[in-house]
Amino acid sequence: MEFTILPNSSCCTPNSGCCELKYPVAIIGAGPIGLAAAAHLKSYNLPFIIFEKNEVAANVASWEHVQLFSSWKYNVDSAAKQILEKNGWKMPNKEEIPTGKALREDYLLPLSELFKEQLHTNEEVIAITKLDTDKMKSSNRANKPFLIFTKNGQATKMYKASAIIDATGTWGNPNPAASHGVMLPSEKAARHKINYQIPNVPANISRYANKRIAVIGGGHSAINSLLQLVELKDAHPQTEITWILRKKRVEDALGGGTADELAARGELGLKMKKILSEKVIYVETPFYIQSIFEKEEGLILKGTDKKIGPFDELIVNTGNRPDFSFISELRYEVDPATEAVTKLAPLINPNLHSCGTVPPHGEKELRQPETNFYIVGSKSYGRAPTFLMATGYEQVRSIVAHLAGDTEAALDVKLSLPETGVCHTGIDGCCQ
Structure with missing residues (x-):
């Protein structure tokens, strides 16, 4: 036709x-x-x-x-x-x-x-x-x-x-969790316990409440996921949240703050900074994931020089x-x-x-x-x-x-965009 x-x-x-x-x-x-x-x-x-x-x-x-x-x-x-x-x-x-x-x-x-x-x-x-x-x-x-x-x-x-x-x-078409950029068979096999998007946590409480959860990624998508999980933890205190990044310092992921001309974007980093100061979540950085293995006790993340886990769920926001x-x-x-x-x-x-x-x-x-x-x-x-x-x-x-x-x-190309100190987001750029 x-x-x-x-x-x-x-x-x-x-x-x-x-x-x-x-x-x-x-x-x-x-x-x-x-x-x-x-x-x-x-x-x-x-x-x-x-x-x-x-x-x-x-x-x-x-x-x-x-x-x-x-x-x-x-x-x-x-x-x-x-x-x-x-x-x-x-x-x-x-x-x-x-x-x-x-x-x-x-x-x-x-x-x-x-x-x-x-x-x-x-x-x-x-x-x-x-x-x-x-x-x-x-x-x-x-x-x-x-x-x-x-x-x-x-x-x-x-x-x-x-x-x-x-x-x-x-x-x-999400990037894998592994820092080398290759989706290995072991990660594919564990996909039933991995979400590569920003989850709607309030609509999936049973999946995340009182579970051991790792959020992987250093951008605003990861922060969005973390903020939802922190709210969930208020109602379900047994929820364990770990943030895994490749950055040398977690502060490098917090963005432009009050200097960001998109206030909502800057606010995410400010909220995250407060949560980190209160030690509500665990942070692993820098951590370079080499592979993911599903064991009876949960998902194990193998890094360059150590392993972390087990986790019940992974949220992979790596772009x-x-x-x-x-x-x-x-x-x-x-x-x-x-x-x-x-x-x-x-x-x-x-x-x-x-x-x-x-x-x-x-x-x-x-x-x-x-x-x-x-x-x-x-x-x-x-x-x-x-x-x-x-x-x-x-x-x-x-x-x-x-x-x-x-x-x-x-x-005659013209473009007026808001300034920011950093931009690592899956949202204002995801929508195709």
């Missing part, structure tokens, strides 16, 4: 006349960044199609109980806001900080309703290539359409596209990594260390930049060797944890302007 747009489908841009696309622009992922891309494409009257392997904003739904760090004004895309308001939507209080649930239900789901004809949910993209052309063939490559293969239940479908915007994010498997037949470049888009990597290096110090970037920096193929959103940052949704919105605005032939708008 093929989905095609006839050659007379056209778009008109504000500054550069009109353009033609034979096939739609394909957006992979119906999260905040993918839906923002759709809104910008619609504003230029460019044809598009959206593929989502689950339901709309399914990743956001997985952390709907968590409050974001940034207020509504940073989390609503400009083109999305415009199209929603034309259809009677009212912007929430821009200074309020939404939960994942509010973000999804009050913004992303209403936005997706405007793209019902273009949206294919529960349809996973399993491969993308070029028509009659494998990765090695160069002849007339740029002029050939993309071929997209999808899986919907048992059915495999094929679509053609003139451009690809990969907004699949990283949230569903996420991109999945490139379905684009392996395309020509793309990523940094060998961060797995970020190559030109973007030095701009977002987490050793040098926080969320708020990332410089403006757009189509020019995100351009790939494969013409009209783009990796956007948190996936464009690879394994770097410094992504904010506002960054992704500006990325897709610039890319869509370029696809529409609006060169001036594509190059």
Whole structure:
């Protein structure tokens, strides 16, 4: 089966006349960044199609109980806001900080309703290539359409596209607990006792109450998990909580505090500092996990020079990594260390930049060797944890302007982000 747009489908841009696309622009992922891309494409009257392997904003739904760090004004895309308001939507209080649930239900789901004809949910993209052309063939490559293969239940479908915007994010592809970055069979075997997301502890009291729990990770996601467990311990005092980090000093994980322009993010570190002073939890740092073993008494963590445990449950908040498997037949470049888009990597290096110090970037920096193929959103940052949704919105605005032939708008990249002393979070950057 093929989905095609006839050659007379056209778009008109504000500054550069009109353009033609034979096939739609394909957006992979119906999260905040993918839906923002759709809104910008619609504003230029460019044809598009959206593929989502689950339901709309399914990743956001997985952390709907968590409050974001940034207020509504940073989390609503400009083109999305415009199209929603034309259809009677009212912007929430821009200074309020939404939960994942509010973000999804009050913004992303209403936005997706405007793209019902273009949206294919529960349809996973399993491969993308070029028509009659494998990765090695160069002849007339740029002029050939993309071929997209999808899986919907048992059915495999094929679509053609003139451009690809990969907004699949990283949230569903977590890093392992082991410090060497490899998911060993022993860790896989213990997954029934491991949560790689920020758990909804109040909704799963029986799983965590009065249990021996280790939280692994040195970012704000880990702190979010710890704060929930500390509240649980107040009601269930036999709960034992251990925080395991690789940092030389636990203070290095506490963030910018009062210097953070996102007050909610700074507040997490301040709360954690107080808890540490009260010695409510145990801390193991630096501890480099080599492997995890499930014994009769519980989970044992083997480190470089010692073992710790046993634990009944592990919460692993060690970040996420991109999945490139379905684009392996395309020509793309990523940094060998961060797995970020190559030109973007030095701009977002987490050793040098926080969320708020990332410089403006757009189509020019995100351009790939494969013409009209783009990796956007948190996936464009690879394994770097410094992504904010506002960054992704500006990325897709610039890319869509370029696809529409609006060169001036594509190059006019502007970004205003809140400053912070540190940014290691799975939230404001997870939602693809």
